[in-house]
Amino acid sequence: MRGSFRLITVFGIDIEIHVTFFLLLMLFFLLLGPRGLMLIVGVFFFVTIHELCHSFAALHFGIKVKTITLLPIGGVASMSEIPSKPYQELVIALAGPFSNILVLIIFYLPLQLMLGHEKLMYPLMAMIGRAGSAGQFSIIAYIYWLNLVLAGFNLLPAFPMDGGRVLRAILSYCMSYKKATDIAVRMGHVFALFFAYLGIVHGQIFLLVIAIFIYMSASSEGLQVNVRETIKNYTVKNILAGDFVHISPDAPLSKILELAFRTRQEDYPVIEDGYLRGFVTRKELLQGIHAKGKEARVSEVMRTDIPAVTVTTGLHEVQKLLQKYDTSAMPVKRAGSIVGVVTIDDINRVYLMISEK
Numbered sequence: 001m002r003g004s005f006r007l008i009t010v011f012g013i014d015i016e017i018h019v020t021f022f023l024l025l026m027l028f029f030l031l032l033g034p035r036g037l038m039l040i041v042g043v044f045f046f047v048t049i050h051e052l053c054h055s056f057a058a059l060h061f062g063i064k065v066k067t068i069t070l071l072p073i074g075g076v077a078s079m080s081e082i083p084s085k086p087y088q089e090l091v092i093a094l095a096g097p098f099s100n101i102l103v104l105i106i107f108y109l110p111l112q113l114m115l116g117h118e119k120l121m122y123p124l125m126a127m128i129g130r131a132g133s134a135g136q137f138s139i140i141a142y143i144y145w146l147n148l149v150l151a152g153f154n155l156l157p158a159f160p161m162d163g164g165r166v167l168r169a170i171l172s173y174c175m176s177y178k179k180a181t182d183i184a185v186r187m188g189h190v191f192a193l194f195f196a197y198l199g200i201v202h203g204q205i206f207l208l209v210i211a212i213f214i215y216m217s218a219s220s221e222g223l224q225v226n227v228r229e230t231i232k233n234y235t236v237k238n239i240l241a242g243d244f245v246h247i248s249p250d251a252p253l254s255k256i257l258e259l260a261f262r263t264r265q266e267d268y269p270v271i272e273d274g275y276l277r278g279f280v281t282r283k284e285l286l287q288g289i290h291a292k293g294k295e296a297r298v299s300e301v302m303r304t305d306i307p308a309v310t311v312t313t314g315l316h317e318v319q320k321l322l323q324k325y326d327t328s329a330m331p332v333k334r335a336g337s338i339v340g341v342v343t344i345d346d347i348n349r350v351y352l353m354i355s356e357k
């Protein structure tokens with residue numbers, strides 16, 4: 001995600017932290033001092049555990065997770081594809097909140113012994129307005145009970161929370177995937193409005209921010225599924241442009257620039273002796289020129305891991321592959337030879353044209 005940088009890598013998953021997170025650290029430091037910092041670090045430790053559990057469940061079904069991004073409002077695990085079976089989505093969605101519930105169970109007795117009953121229960125009593133003396137404050141107890149908040153909040157049956165995914169998975173057993181998604185999205189909007197209302201009534205700006213985030217994320221979940229369902233009936237053949245240009249691995253990058261100016265093509269299959277050797281998108285071209293100069297060879301910057309799709313590949317499948325390989329375009333082949341390029345812009349254009357009807 002833009003504006004975030006890698007903290008550590010766990011089991012091949014990059015854990016990134018977004019710059020805005022530091023604003024939150026500063027805010028809590030100003031409000032609560034060192035204890036505020038501890039609280040936020042504690043929250044993010046358990047958010048990371050939560051996201052890792054989603055990721056492990058996804059890995060179990062063969063879905064790769066590239067990064068986990070920690071934002072001020074929680075974590076986001078970006079998966080190589082959306083789980084297609086309701087059962088998989090259900091398990092992956094429940095794995096996160098389950099980890100928080102597990103933490104609550106495992107640490108209950110040890111903390112009871114360490115802090116004593118009253119100190120451990122103090123945050124919970126404060127939450128429901130039944131706190132006794134103010135002398136019972138323990139930051140560890142707060143961090144412990146935050147797991148209850150994380151589990152509870154994430155189990156709300158609305159997008160983009162985990163509970164929204166659970167709801168969609170259950171609903172899609174008895175209705176279409178699209179309809180189930182629409183309901184979970186609408187629930188997201190309802191909760192967003194509810195949080196916005198609470199934020200305004202209680203003068204809590206943070207709640208308003210959460211409300212806006214929930215509203216927008218719910219909408220974008222809905223849009224994603226809409227695109228998927230709309231393009232389901234189309235294949236690469238339907239959108240493939242008639243002509244395309246390819247490039248040889250020995251050509252300098254300046255050659256691609258020249259071609260990109262003349263044609264409107266931005267992504268180039270690298271072909272040698274009739275075989276596909278690699279692929280260069282606008283991203284590799286620009287990064288390559290920046291790092292190695294215009295005279296560097298195409299073979300130095302091309303990607304060799306992007307597979308070719310065929311003309312009969314469905315656009316929905318192409319979209320998944322583009323996401324999986326983190327690229328904006330892919331080469332297309334017919335009967336063994338490369339016949340063109342398909343890009344994310346092509347797919348979006350199809351979606352816009354169909355949905356405007």
Ligand SMILES: [Zn+2]
Nearest residue numbers: 096097154162
């Ligand atoms: Zn979650």
